[in-house]
Amino acid sequence: MNRRHFLNRMMAGAAVFGTSAAFHPINAWAQTAPDATPPASNAIPRPLGVVSRTIEVNGKAARVFGLAQTDGTLGLALDAGSSFDVALSNRIGEPTLIHWHGLTPPWTMDGVPDNPAALLGPSETRRYTFPVGTGGTHWMHAHTLQEQNLLAAPLIVRTAADRQRDEQEVVILLHDFSFTPAEELLAKLKASSAGAMPMDHGAMGQSDAMKGMAGMMASGAMGQMQSMPGMAMDLNDIDYDAYLANDRTLDDPEVVAVDKGGRVRLRIINGATATAFTINTGSLDGELIAVDGQAVQPVAGRSFPISMGQRLDIRLALPKAGGSHPILALREGGAERAGIILASAGAVVGKIPELGEAKGPVLGLGLEQRLRAIEPLAQRPADRRFALTLTGNMADYSWGIGGGDALRIKRGERVELALTNMSMMAHPMHLHGHAFQVVGVNGKTLGGALRDTILLPPMARVTVAFDADNPGRWPLHCHHLYHMATGMMTFVAYEGVG
Ligand SMILES: [Cu+2]
Numbered sequence: 381m382n383r384r385h386f387l388n389r390m391m392a393g394a395a396v397f398g399t400s401a402a403f404h405p406i407n408a409w410a411q412t413a414p415d416a417t418p419p420a421s422n423a424i425p426r427p428l429g430v431v432s433r434t435i436e437v438n439g440k441a442a443r444v445f446g447l448a449q450t451d452g453t454l455g456l457a458l459d460a461g462s463s464f465d466v467a468l469s470n471r472i473g474e475p476t477l478i479h480w481h482g483l484t485p486p487w488t489m490d491g492v493p494d495n496p497a498a499l500l501g502p503s504e505t506r507r508y509t510f511p512v513g514t515g516g517t518h519w520m521h522a523h524t525l526q527e528q529n530l531l532a533a534p535l536i537v538r539t540a541a542d543r544q545r546d547e548q549e550v551v552i553l554l555h556d557f558s559f560t561p562a563e564e565l566l567a568k569l570k571a572s573s574a575g576a577m578p579m580d581h582g583a584m585g586q587s588d589a590m591k592g593m594a595g596m597m598a599s600g601a602m603g604q605m606q607s608m609p610g611m612a613m614d615l616n617d618i619d620y621d622a623y624l625a626n627d628r629t630l631d632d633p634e635v636v637a638v639d640k641g642g643r644v645r646l647r648i649i650n651g652a653t654a655t656a657f658t659i660n661t662g663s664l665d666g667e668l669i670a671v672d673g674q675a676v677q678p679v680a681g682r683s684f685p686i687s688m689g690q691r692l693d694i695r696l697a698l699p700k701a702g703g704s705h706p707i708l709a710l711r712e713g714g715a716e717r718a719g720i721i722l723a724s725a726g727a728v729v730g731k732i733p734e735l736g737e738a739k740g741p742v743l744g745l746g747l748e749q750r751l752r753a754i755e756p757l758a759q760r761p762a763d764r765r766f767a768l769t770l771t772g773n774m775a776d777y778s779w780g781i782g783g784g785d786a787l788r789i790k791r792g793e794r795v796e797l798a799l800t801n802m803s804m805m806a807h808p809m810h811l812h813g814h815a816f817q818v819v820g821v822n823g824k825t826l827g828g829a830l831r832d833t834i835l836l837p838p839m840a841r842v843t844v845a846f847d848a849d850n851p852g853r854w855p856l857h858c859h860h861l862y863h864m865a866t867g868m869m870t871f872v873a874y875e876g877v878g
């Protein structure tokens with residue numbers, strides 16, 4: 381399937397220009413027409429196909445997966461408060477399943493293989509029906525190694541207020557791309573760990589680092605850990621062949637037509653499997669208004685971190701004079717970049733080198749600690765607390781969640797998860813089926829953002845709280861695909877379920 385429609389194309393008046401016709405005849409991710417959602421119908425589910433398609437990466441054809449509506453539009457744009465009613469068809473000739481990341485379906489429709497629903501067989505179609513819920517920037521992806529091969533798409537939920545606002549939505553889905561299959565990437569990670577443990581993964585082996593940690597923890601000096609000589613953290617496990625924004629490299633980026641003096645709402649999704657980014661809005665002042673689809677008190681800035689699985693909604697006011705404005709995603713700890721370009725009529729769109737002059741920033745919790753939820757959880761004490769430790773064993777590239785074996789909760793409880801990262805890699809931790817509030821960072825209490833994926837930098841401690849209002853057996857895992865695949869996943873199970 382060469383025809384690729386991202387949601388962007390459907391923006392009123394947002395024609396796209398200046399793209400390579402061979403592989404991008406129509407460039408539009410499911411980017412939001414005001415009337416994109418057909419009238420609710422109890423009888424007719426919206427068809428959504430798991431498909432194979434060809435894109436161009438670094439001048440070479442790449443066979444990848446996708447999630448497409450019948451007209452070719454990639455992804456879904458739905459109305460808040462409506463019914464999610466989708467007939468998901470497997471057209472890739474191998475078993476798969478799709479998780480609706482950010483929505484809160486009943487757990488039987490959550491899309492994690494065998495939890496409890498089985499994989500969708502080749503040519504099988506399965507219907508998913510549940511309330512869409514409130515508005516937000518979400519996404520959908522395979523909860524399997526197929527995610528690496530771009531089996532992901534935007535899942536945008538718009539409120540009535542969103543639709544009425546005089547504001548252009550621009551969806552950006554980020555990816556890391558490799559011509560090497562995910563199974564091989566995983567095998568290489570395991571092989572290189574087994575062979576050269578201390579050298580391949582930072583200046584110290586994990587176990588040495590862990591011993592050092594224990595003392596530091598005891599002395600309460602955790603905050604200094606990352607600056608200690610010899611305690612180098614590992615930023616990236618995999619060097620990818622390309623970093624993509626809406627399937628494209630900066631060599632041939634998406635150019636989105638915008639109005640001079642117009643307002644834009646970026647809906648940015650980090651769909652990369654093993655790469656964190658920092659979003660850079662260049663000369664434009666941004667206003668962060670939501671994380672993981674949940675509104676926050678606006679935070680002004682031009683630089684915003686986004687780890688795997690996370691989303692950022694950033695509002696921009698474009699200059700009246702018009703112009704061309706790159707929105708870039710800087711790879712953490714690397715000079716590689718991805719991005720799109722916002723361009724008003726007549727603007728000269730210059731070439732943006734794929735390699736920046738400096739490495740992308742290392743992600744921390746600075747911004748996280750400044751975020752405040754617009755609608756925080758009600759004040760109440762926790763009924764149940766779990767202390768979990770994130771661990772890694774570089775000798776065989778395996779990862780784990782200590783204390784995560786028996787997370788049993790009851791409906792109606794306020795639950796707190798206190799997460800401590802005792803490894804030298806960062807872990808974006810995702811809980812399915814709920815939004816949690818960030819209530820503590822490195823020992824400091826706060827009324828932080830509601831979200832569903834929280835970054836745990838090396839040696840960091842974060843506490844999140846949520847209300848147990850969606851019975852099921854819910855995955856809690858790292859959104860680094862290869863950490864999840866090698867053990868960093870557990871389940872929060874309601875009593876009487878699963
Ligand atoms: Cu991880």
